[in-house]
Amino acid sequence: MRGLMMDWPLTLTTILERARRLHRKREIVSRTPLGVHRYSYGDYVERVDRLRTALAGLGVGPGDRVATFAWNSYRHFEVYFAAPCMSAVIHTLNVRLFPDQLVYIANHAQDKVVLVDATLLPLFNKIRPQLTSIQHVIVLPDDGKPVDPANGLDYEELLARSAPASDYPAIDENAAAGMCYTSGTTGNPKGVVYSHRAIVLHTMVQVGADMMGMTAKDTLLAIVPLFHANAWGLPYAAVMSGAKMVWPGAFLQPADLAPLMETERVTLVGGVPTIIGALYQYLRENKSKHDISSLGRIFVGGSACPRSLMEGFRRDFGVWISHAWGMTETTPIGTVAAIKPHLENLPPEEEVGLRLKQGLPAPFVEIRIVDESGKRLPEDGKAFGELQVRGPWIVSGYYRDPRDAESFQDGWFRTGDVANIDPEGYLQLVDRTKDVVKSGGEWISSVDLENAIMMHPQVLEAAVIGVSHPKWQERPLACVVPKPGATLTPGDIIAAIKDRFATWWLPNDVVFIEAIPKTSVGKFDKKVLRDRFKDHQWPE
């Protein structure tokens, strides 16, 4: 017997319609180079409708990729709903990637249109000549200056002359709504394609009280970039619940964030440990200057939350950080560290330990750990193995990419993270199979750096490892074996590779060693190197 219910598609248009009908008066606030901009959800929806018309006028049709190259702002966020609600696909480009990667990504995704912050044009114009599929560049005039037609179309002018679209195309819930490329994997970045259904289900679960618990009463400060894993889904959750939204733009220094939190009465913040850590230090040092008493929840993910940060926020501001784990491939929420009622009154040391775990799987997400042969491991909080996940918002394949075979096992996605799961079901990450260096929530490929260093004629071998850093969590350390008789300095190594990478990719230090330790199959054994250099002192 089948249920007798409507076959109703789960698409983002439903969330946008809800905002139009119910949240018209809620505010969206953006920090821009010109100061603070504010408007209502009513204004937002109207501009989204105009943008749908404008993009259609430029030839954007179903399935076309609409790329963005922008900071977190109201204009960028207008594209977030406009593209999918006209059955196109928003593709957020990570403005922090280095040019070769951006070119690969934009060409691989075959982006048709790109919307670029005026303040990011100098960066964008460097890659522009190599973009093969872009038909229109639209400039978001965040600097308030008239747009030079040589750079592209003026976003505001386009909106002004486009009538608001009044209806939606029929959209299949499994159609693509958004795209994002993973960064820092060896080889080329991989494309993840989010369906409407995946995002809608993710949003519904995300607002749950044991997840991120967002309501119409909240004011969200999304520090996590719109170009990194859908800003963790937070903006979709805000539009569905009618939360006030605050966008920090490019102003991510604590001295900019703190006053915004105070004046807008922010209740909920999401960001990577580096930024939240810097914010914490600043707030502590300037306690009397800023009233952040409205703050109720802070979500931290992207890399492990340091104990000192978790304890410090609680001690100094009375707020527990909620730790969450996810990936670009998981839309991104996989787990959130909610505390079960019978674990609420643990001794303080144990409680912090529990909160520092990555948490419980979201409803509909299943997790397991397996050994190298793929056998499921016991969930005793001790045994650890590769973390695998499955669920309705977990990737089922990469976009036009031959690397699927190694990424899935029996219908489970192989995360590349190494973890344990305790008998209560809490996930704890212990390591990662990949050797990427995590710097401030962004990834740096150690292999790319090694390959470049090993091209130096006086270098025999090189391995790059992530070593902990007080500000950036990790920074790359290059371990180099010079050829016999070579006369090399650390500066020579950096000089040889510096034009090939973004500055923040460059190793903070270079050490010269006798040999790179190898595994039994001849691969570099970075574990040994990591142990050896775990207390490495970074140069000032």
Ligand code: AMP
């Ligand atoms: P990305 O796709 O860039 O979001 O990176 C996903 C990866 O970040 C995961 O596979 C983990 O290795 C790491 N990660 C995400 N959240 C956490 C967390 N809470 N603790 C430790 N590592 C994390």
